[in-house]
Every structure is written in structure tokens, then in C-alpha cells.
Amino acid sequence: MVEQREMIAAADDGIWTDAEPLLCCSVVPEASNTATFSFVAPSGAQFRYEPGQFLTLELPVPGGTVWKTYTISSSPSRPLTISVTVKAQAGSIGTRWMLDHLTPGMQIKATGPAGIFSLPRKEQKKYLFISAGSGITPSLAMTTYLFDRGTGVDVTFVHCAQRPQDIIARQRLEQMASRVPSIRLFFIVEEDDPYRVWTGLRGRLNQLMIGLIAGDYMEREVYCCGPEPFMDAVREMLIALGYDMDHYHQESFVAPVKREEQLPEHDDIIPDEETSATVAFSRSDVSAECKETDTVLAVARNAGIVIPSGCTFGVCGTCKVKKTAGDVHMVHNGGISEDDIEAGYILACCSKPIGSVEIDA
Known part of the structure; x- marks a missing residue:
């Protein structure tokens, strides 16, 4: 009865709260072992959150419930649904269950949204989004939000993947970039797809690529997400280039944080001109x-x-x-x-x- 009253209150207020379950409304394959799951609120409530925040899903896997955190890949500018894009790694349990068993019509519980890895609400800035693998999800949400807002959009979007076929949401990103010239996309891959031509960048992201892709990187707010070694390397590159790290933001998609005091300390070596x-x-x-x-x-x-x-x-x-x-x-x-x-x-x-x-x- 308590849950029913909370759900009714959410519906009356018009904004979803995590007292109400999520109803899966679509599953869209993105790449190998990767899919986007979209949800609606059974009450018809809308979703309110910041681009870049995350949800924690309660997944009924065999052997007992697991709680898995995923960055929201949709944008709050599209409040009727909320989506997460998940990629199963070797040994995945919760994500593997979602890919194999979660279908439209099923309900699951979730908590959130939460997290501090997000854009400033009103400031119009120049952004450089850098991601790898499934770390693309917050960059995707932020870019969609800026695209929908439609004012002062200036995004340089850099994503690294193993192969072109592994690039998540590539068509969505290209559609936005084709409509807004100030959204500039750069995909970097380590291997080609067999029998397909790739004319983009190859190799691993390095300082030269950053300079060629975004010559004005010093003027941009940098948001980075990906595996920890990747983000360590990006920080090292930016420090060596003399970038002001006060304008650098990163989110580990393995362990996102809810509050600023939970941010990890980085023991970066920063050469000092005065030393x-x-x-x-x-x-x-x-x-x-x-x-x-x-x-x-x-x-x-x-x-x-x-x-x-x-x-x-x-x-x-x-x-x-x-x-x-x-x-x-x-x-x-x-x-x-x-x-x-x-x-x-x-x-x-x-x-x-x-x-x-x-x-x-």
C-alpha cells in the first residue's frame, strides 16, 4: 500500500521517483554484446535528471539480485523515456542478464538518478568530449542535451573504439552533427572492419591527434570517460600539453560517484615552471x-x-x-x-x- 501511494504521488507530481519501477519499452542493439534499453514510468510520469548522471538497476539474476550502475545515455530534454546503454564484458553477470532476458513489457526497480559528472546548467561553453568503449554514454547524453537545447552548441566529440563496428550510437551522433555544424565528430579505431573501408583516424589517441582534432583545446572544457588506464593516459597528455586541469572532468564508468567528496585523488605528476x-x-x-x-x-x-x-x-x-x-x-x-x-x-x-x-x- 505504501508503494502504491508513493507511485500515485509521483504520478500526481508528474515526475518519476525511484519508488516506482521502470517499464522496459524498447531494446535496440548497438554493437556486439551492446544494447540500449529504454524505459517509461507506468504512471506516465516524466523523468528529470542532469545529462551525465546515472541509474542503479536492481537486476533479478539467477543466484540472487545484483545492483548495477549505468550512466543514462538519453537526454533530460526528452523526458518521456529514460535509457541506459550497456555493454557486456567478460564475466559480466547483471549486464549479461539484461542482454539475454530483459525485454519490452518487463518491469525492474531502479534508484537514482544520481551523480555529479554533468554539464553546467546555464553556462554556454566550448566542450571537448573524450571517451572510449562504453564510456561514450555520458558524452552521448550531453551532446544530445546540447543539440536539443539548440543555443551555443560547440562540441568536439572524440571517441576511441577497437573497430568501427564497435562505435556505439554512431548513426545518432552523425545525424546530430549533420544538422549542427558546430558538433564535430572524430572516431579513432585500432583495427579496420573486414571488407569495409575506414577513412577515419587509426591508432591510439595521442597528443598529436588532440592538437589536430581540437587546435583550441586550451579553450575547451574537457569531459572524459572510459577505462581507468585510458583516462590516466588522457590526463597525462593534457598535463604535458600545459592544459589547465581545473577545466578537466572525468567519470569512471566502473565506479561513478554521487558526491564531490567521493571523487578519487589522482597522483598526477605536473611539472612546475617555478620548480x-x-x-x-x-x-x-x-x-x-x-x-x-x-x-x-x-x-x-x-x-x-x-x-x-x-x-x-x-x-x-x-x-x-x-x-x-x-x-x-x-x-x-x-x-x-x-x-x-x-x-x-x-x-x-x-x-x-x-x-x-x-x-x-
Whole structure:
């Protein structure tokens, strides 16, 4: 009886609350082991939330109920339904059950919406959305919201996937971008689909790509979501590019947070222009004072020491040298292997000394 009264109150107010179950109204396949589930409120209530927030679904899997959190992939500008886009990973239980058993007409319980990873309500800003895998969902919700709002839309949307066929909601995004020229899409894949032409970017996201895709990235608010190693790499790139990290926001789709105090601490190394460092070139018997923001290559040149170099962007690997002591902050663009890094080698053009460093040169 209590639940019935709460549902009636929700219907009278016109806004859905999690006292009422969700009724599945459609299931749309997006990619392999991936689908978008849309829900309505049985009472006819509408949904109110912020773009980028999440729901926690109560899933009746065999062996006992599990609670699974998913970012809402729909936009609050379309309040009649609410959607989540889910991707089953190896060992998935709740998501696997949804893909195999949740069909239109079924009801499930949910709590939320919740979360602080969202856009400012009224400010009109320039955005750079960066995502990988199913981390595309908050970017999709935010872009749809900005598209529907229709004022001051300026979005550069970067998404990384294994193959083109793995890009979630690609047609939806392309439809919005085709109507609003200031929504610019960039998809980056690591592999081609067999027998299909791919003319977009290939490889892994790096600093060069960020500069080519969004030359004005310094002016943009960055929102990032994806696997933790991916987001770590994005932070490293932006720090190395001198980006103001006060304008960087990220959400782990593994563990979204409800309140600001739950945000994880990142032990990022950020070279400081006001902090001194020392680079000792052992074979040349030269030691040079510098700033943490100087590259080892620049310090060597100023000291009259020749280190062969080419691109100066961490791509060609020409400036590879052995670091025999100390630490550097290095963000490269593919010009050095993990084995070389483990062996103590660095690329002088994109390595910045932290404290005292010794180089075999």
C-alpha cells in the first residue's frame, strides 16, 4: 500500500521517483554484446535528471539480485523515456542478464538518478568530449542535451573504439552533427572492419591527434570517460600539453560517484615552471640547471650537447637516450616501446626532469 501511494504521488507530481519501477519499452542493439534499453514510468510520469548522471538497476539474476550502475545515455530534454546503454564484458553477470532476458513489457526497480559528472546548467561553453568503449554514454547524453537545447552548441566529440563496428550510437551522433555544424565528430579505431573501408583516424589517441582534432583545446572544457588506464593516459597528455586541469572532468564508468567528496585523488605528476631541476649529462661531464617544464632535449641544446632529434613530438624515436638516475615526466606519441622504457630509456624531446636526473649523453 505504501508503494502504491508513493507511485500515485509521483504520478500526481508528474515526475518519476525511484519508488516506482521502470517499464522496459524498447531494446535496440548497438554493437556486439551492446544494447540500449529504454524505459517509461507506468504512471506516465516524466523523468528529470542532469545529462551525465546515472541509474542503479536492481537486476533479478539467477543466484540472487545484483545492483548495477549505468550512466543514462538519453537526454533530460526528452523526458518521456529514460535509457541506459550497456555493454557486456567478460564475466559480466547483471549486464549479461539484461542482454539475454530483459525485454519490452518487463518491469525492474531502479534508484537514482544520481551523480555529479554533468554539464553546467546555464553556462554556454566550448566542450571537448573524450571517451572510449562504453564510456561514450555520458558524452552521448550531453551532446544530445546540447543539440536539443539548440543555443551555443560547440562540441568536439572524440571517441576511441577497437573497430568501427564497435562505435556505439554512431548513426545518432552523425545525424546530430549533420544538422549542427558546430558538433564535430572524430572516431579513432585500432583495427579496420573486414571488407569495409575506414577513412577515419587509426591508432591510439595521442597528443598529436588532440592538437589536430581540437587546435583550441586550451579553450575547451574537457569531459572524459572510459577505462581507468585510458583516462590516466588522457590526463597525462593534457598535463604535458600545459592544459589547465581545473577545466578537466572525468567519470569512471566502473565506479561513478554521487558526491564531490567521493571523487578519487589522482597522483598526477605536473611539472612546475617555478620548480628547479638539474640534468647531468654523464659522458659529457656537464650538469645544467633548468625548470621542470624544460625538456631534456632543450636542456641539452642549451648546454651545447648534441642529442640527435627529428620530429620533437615523441613520434620518430630519434632522440632516445638512456636515463641512468632520477625521474622524468614523459608523454610520448608512440616513438618508444614499453620494453625500452622498462630498460631506462626516454625520449629527450618529450621528457621533463623532476628533481635531479642523470642522462647517458
